[in-house]
Amino acid sequence: MSATEFKLYDNVFIETNIQSIDYDAVILILYPEDLNVPLPRHIGSFIDNIAKVDKHIHKTATVWNCEYVSGGRLVLSPTGKITPYHDARVVKDAAIKGMQRALDAGAKKPLLVVQNVVRFPVGQLVCILGALESLYVPLQIRERDATKNFLRIGLHSEEQLSEKFERTVRNAIAIEKSRIFTRDIAGSDPERMTPNNIAEYVKTTFQGDSNITLNVIDDMETINKEYPLLAAVSRASSQIERHRPRVVEIEYRPSDLARVTSTLLLVGKGVTYDTGGADLKISGKMAGMARDKCGAAAVAGFLKACAILKPPHLKVIGVLCLCRNSIGEDSYVPDELLISRSGKTVRVTNTDAEGRFAMADALFKMGEIADTELNPHIYTIATLTGHARLCYGNYTAALDNFSAVGHSRDLQSTGGKVAEGFEDSVIRPEDFSVNVGKCRGDDLIQVDTDAKCRHHQLAAGFLIKVGGLETKNIKYTHLDIAGAAGAPPCEPSAVPIVTLCQIHKVLM
Incomplete structure (x- = not known):
């Protein structure tokens, strides 16, 4: 066999022969002619000819009978026009549509052509991740029906197997495994993923990862004492055993601590269901609130990526606040x-x-830990405010404290390369002052209900103040993923795992 085998949750192969008998369809992403992306030699003239018959091939995914490719079926998935304002998401979207079109056509063994496009330096990784993302089946469906939606997936780059492409495929599979884990937690319903069930799922997923240590805090006396604000939020739900809160601490340590150059400390919001509490959500605003655990899910997923890829230069501590x-x-x-x-x-x-x-x-505890760690950087990741979504749509709002200034811009740039959108937002002095208490005895107020604007920025200001980071020289970045996490009926996006893996050099 000419292929090199890898494992996802089924078979994924690198295939050097676009006419291999092992596949039943070939998917090709069509780029605009002005990018001068060369077509595979077997099908270049075929595509030129059908383009004269139907210009629509550059507008929507189509299926063609083609004897020059594996399975006799060619799926063309166009990116559409690409302007200087477009980023790598056009590659991801085309890969998703192409894979979906192949499956809809009845393909069970599709072969995806993964081209190297100069305009998109990480485009091959993005292309593979888009295709794999389209294959995701939600956990609660998988638990009822183990039938897979494909038999094997092939990935074709060149007619020779290259070490660079093999490394790209390995990275993509590692990331997708971590994103599946993230989507399973984030997308499952509030009973399948109660705080305790999340903790158990995390334990099961990390079982066998020798570079990971886990600590689950489930004792209510400890939570009331050490996490009093979390305990207040969960007070009504704590009357029911399965809804009681959990704090899950996950730590990744490389085998040689002497090689560590940076420490990442991540805190994820894991509200398994948000009714609004006494300030109850009304007028249909409660539906979809099972996704309020996407921040904690992303933290767990990033730790899983580290466990698989084993970056030697990072120590990572993650906390899921469930x-x-x-x-x-x-x-x-x-x-x-x-x-x-x-x-x-x-x-x-x-x-x-x-x-x-x-x-x-x-967050306050992570600040204390950071004092003793090498080159620490703290993140909070949360579906925190509707305001972030109103401001930036389906993009992540990234906000730095004074020590980390510039990191959000780097996230914005990196995110564009890996098809995860970020917007660089800024914390101003008023975002701190607005959180100052108004009554005697108050240091802080939870939120200024009279504030008419800057709600996602003042939320970051609150976290900095209550977390004791206002004057500490520790890098801190808050990621509000409320718009980017994915709302039903879409599956969870698993943002920002790919960007964090790229910017912190977790990938091989």
Whole structure:
């Protein structure tokens, strides 16, 4: 066999022969002529001829009977016009549409042509990830029906096997494994992924990873003492055993700690369901709130990528802050004065601003840990505010503290290369002052309900203040993925795993 085998959750191969008998369709991404992307030699003249028959091949995915390719079927998936304003998402979108069109046509063993396009330096990785993403089957469907939607996937780059392309495929498979893990947590319903069920799923997924250590905090006395703001959010849900909060700590250590040059500390919001609490969501705004755990899911997924790819230069600590914001007789309510782990008193003003409370105490703890680590960088990752989505649509709002200034711009640039969109947002002085308490005895207020603007920025300001990072010279970046995480009926996007892997050199 001319292919080199890899494993995802089924067979994935590198194939050097576009006419191999092992496949039943070939998928080719069509780029605009002005990019001068060469067509595979077997089918170049065929595509030139059909382009004269139907110009529509450059507008939508089509299927053609072609004797020059494996299976006799050729799926053409165009990117459409590419302008200087486009980034690598055009490659990802074309790969997704092409793979979906092949499956819709009945293909079970598609072969994807993965071309090297100068305009997109990481385009081959993006192309493969797009194709693999389209194959994802939600966990709760897989648990009912183990039938796969494909038998094998082939990836063709050149007629010779190259070490560089093999490395790209290995990276793509590692990332996709971590993204499947992330989507499973983020997309499953609030009963399948209760705090305890997430903790158990994390344990199962990391079983056998020798470079990973896990610690699950489930004792309510400990949570009440060490994570008081998280405990307040989950007070109503804590009356039900399966909905009680969990704090899951995951640590990746490379085999040789002497080679570590940086430490990443990630805190993820894992609200398994957000009713809004006493400030109940109404008018249909509650549907979809099972996705409020996407931040914690992404943190877990990034740690899984590290466990597979084993970056020698990184130490990574992740914390999943898992709780349910329920309404009930023991709900936390506005006007309560709470004492955070940092010692700051915080006045509750809106129980639907629970995400910053869920992460606050873990963030403070990460700040303490960072004092003893080499070159630390703290992240919070959360579906935190509707305001971020209103400002930036389906992009992640990235905000730096003074120590990390410039990192968000790097995320924006890197994200464009790997088909994950980021917007560089800025924290201003007023985003701190707006969080200062108004009543005697208040250090902070949960959220200023009179504020008419800058809600995702003031949320970052609150986290910096309550996390004790206002004056610390520790790099901190807040990622609000509310718009980017993926809302039903779309599957979770698993943002920002690919960008974090790229920018922190986790990939091989």
